[in-house]
Amino acid sequence: MPLPCPRCCLPRSAMKPAKNGRPDLPVVAMHRRGFIAGAGAAGALTLTASPLAAASAHAQAVAALTPARGRLLHGTFPGGFTGEEDDITVAQVKAYEAAVGKHVAWVMFSHNWFQGRRFPSQTARWILAHGSTPYVRLMLRSDSAEMRREPKYTLKRIAAGKFDADLARWGRDVAALGAPVIAEYGTEMNGEWFRWNGRWNGRAAGAKLFRAAYRRIIEVTRAAGAQNIVWVFHVNHADWPNVRWNRFENYYPGDDVIDWCGVSVYSMLGPDEDEPSDFVASLDQAYRRLRRLAPSKPVIVSEFGTDIRNPREPAAPWADRALG
Template sequence: MKLILSAIILLSIALLTSCNKEDKPSEKIKAKWIENAFASLSNDKYPRVKAISWWHENFDNSELRIDSSPESLAAYKKGISSLKYITAPEFISNKLAEPATDIYHSAFPDFGGTEDMVTSQKIKDFELLAGKDIAWAYFSNNWYDVIQFPTDAVNTIHDAGTVPFIRLMPRTNFDEGGPDPNYSMQKIIDGNYDEALTQWAINAANIGFPILVEFGTEVNGNWFPWNGQYNGGGETNNYGDPSLPDGPERFRDAYRHIINICNDNGAENITWFFHIDAYGGPDENWNNIENYYPGDSYIDWLGVSVYGPQESGEDYQEFSEIMDDVYPKLEGLSNKPVAVLEFAVTEF
């Protein structure tokens, strides 16, 4: 009898173990997410998407590098090997041209935790891993205590044979979820930084080749201090048009102010991007992306961040599911070309 009971117990344990194994997410789930991304991009499901840029970095509990596992690297290399993904950008009148049917392949090639430790070796390393060159290298121009044009970083990227893409980041530090202690959209509008921004524009003009620039990455996300929540939120009676929410309106006007300074100082070699997150936050009507948009006369390309889970345990959504949610919003905003400026998923 004891032998029979022991056998039953062992069998039960084996069955439970088997069930638990089946319930666990596949160790190849990142590879499947990547496969889904390239499949949905390659079949023209999102025809306005003309560029993609992988965020290649591991940080904290996130493993976003394309080589976080052999399966993930293989999936990325297979997807990007398609002739649809091109590496040689074309410019018309110093503005990034929209490919007719192809998609530019680009990346943030692990320029460190501060996102500005630019080296040509990092670019080469990523290109070797991917098996394909990149059209641009994406990095942050953190303002910290002083606003300066990143001449060395821009020249390093250009000399490596790719296009510099600058993220203008008006932040003193990397604290998230609150206002910046120094920079605000109102101060930009009021001209508090005009002298530094004018010199930035002059240096950009003098660089002598086309560059790509965005201001206020993922503006609809309240993890960054330029989000409307920290610049007036949904109030309508303290700034500008009383029919518009003050926070987004201040961002819109601050971005316009920066572009005007650059244009006035001959920096016509800049292609300007407007960059949102696929979901953002807070989930309030005043935080809708159209309230932030500077307008077609200012912006050349639209951009979006599309992330799967960045840490194990987060809700899983495939790339195509996220894009299905955000792509119609981009279509409704403007007919400008779209770049997936950041996409990645962790290994879990």
Template sequence: MKTDIKTRGIGSRRCRSLARIGLTCSLMLCLIAGAGGCRQDKAAKAAEPPPSRLVFPDHGIYTGAYIDFGDNEDAVTLDAIEDFEKLVGRHQAIVASSSFWGEQNFPRKSMEIISRHGSVPLLYWSPWDRPYVQGRGPDRFSLKAILAGRWDAYIDQWADQARQYGKPILVAWGLEMNGTWFPWSGHFYGGGRRLDHEAPKLYEGPELYKKAFRYVVQRVRARGADRLLFGYHANNMSIPYERWNRIWAYYPGSDVVDWLGLSVYGKQFNDGERWGTFHGVMDAAYRDLCRLDPDKPVILAEWGVGEFPKAGNKPQWLRDAFTAFADQYPRIKGAVYWHERWQNEDDTYSNLRVNSSPESLQVFREGLAHPYWVTQPLYR
């Protein structure tokens, strides 16, 4: 797979370079051209100005997807992206993947694959250690360790490589903090204990998260990585659903947030969970998120629903979503569908893929064909 991607990318660039100097574009001539042709092509590539600032569309919504990039959500391949686009019939303006802190690197290769394809990366940058098991609580990348400066060298190295990459990236740091499954959740850091009885809206868990968010973003920006756009990415449902754990409680401030993000899922597991309509899981969370800042663009940084015919109608759920996107959520500027199928511990499957059934795929393709979708990133 890696070899195929590399060969395809280099071959197409060589052909364009040779065509400009009047030679026949063929694989044999590309090979014969040898090192000199490669040097010319690299020089031409280096001379091209990289994309500048990503902007959100005044009208319409960016297409986007996470495309089942493996257990660590980082095995990005061009084949996977192209296959998904053929499946749904539209180019994806945003392609999402993860950068877990346990890997201790900046995923330059993945970012290059996505940007060369003509998409902008959305990177879930998660302070999470191997083996990446949910519900275990804080690990070595705890919020307290981050604030104590123990991971400054890693943050700086990651930021430096992002700056050297030089192209826009949407970054969601510490996502879905208002749940109980990730180790940076406020649930694990004092939860709803008040910091000051005279200020009842300040709670230990959310306040520590806000400090860590600000610390990381400000440190990255101080390294000159100014083409990163940081998002505040919450879950649609706060669990536990208590005042201290609401979406607004974790907001770190508009000076360190470039966009507002939301995970919105319908039924994901074949259990006793009831089937929820799209509006039922979307509307209240969208209103709460928009109240945080009147001007920030909103991205559905994750959205999807499983195929459970005995519980509910996935094609109708998708149809309702696409109908609503057209005119009911004017702040939404991007929507990233979570295209994945996985096996659960009880041997059941959760199939959120757009082609989980022929009917679901047909509805998805029809919905994505609407002209309000913007399929290419916009820059200025």
């Protein structure tokens, strides 16, 4: 996994001017371990079974976590100890905050289903108790190996409802928190390293299956009461492989189920790589595409960074250029 930028990212304006001269939707910037993000503190919600009230509760959750224009907040992705990104601790978060002198608004972590299908309520609750918002990467996979086909939690089986009971329980557990939560399924789905990418699921047919699977996840969890989830469509800034069937637009499940769009922008992914990526140019290309795809949705930078071990691209100057 790529190591994060070693520098703290301070709040700054991330507004992009629209063609009509008025401010466009805010770009909310985040990066692995240290990310800045426009969001409000987690607030209590009252969830009810009425469709109208449920829609209102969901709108409240989105509003609570959407930044005021021109404002960004600081968060973190601690990473944990094992590399699975699901064993984070409050001590790691506090150590990060002490180092950078900032309280974090969001704390990101993975929920790997090979570790269990129940929502990690204990992790979410200590994040909330810390005064931050949980950001959960829902990873339906049998193990953490990359570049291979998923044998169990396939897109086809998810879309067919084979895991509805588990997802409904997952949704009820999230609803029981009584506070807004950020969640995503299918992280960087246009990157072939993850099993939900089209390469492992029939290429163009796989993108269609992904849409159906993600919609199923959101619909089942919402029906179970989890109106407090802000759902993110999280793409890699570049399609890999760069072929028509793998364009991230093909994977988008729809405005009615997605609240925000997110982007990963990494440069060097290892100490020996020699092809750096410019953060601003990479983000701008993805941003333009996302704005055409979902013009009503805010765009966040869900992850960014460069490998601190790579001597060809010192991480601190790269981060300064990215945030300057």
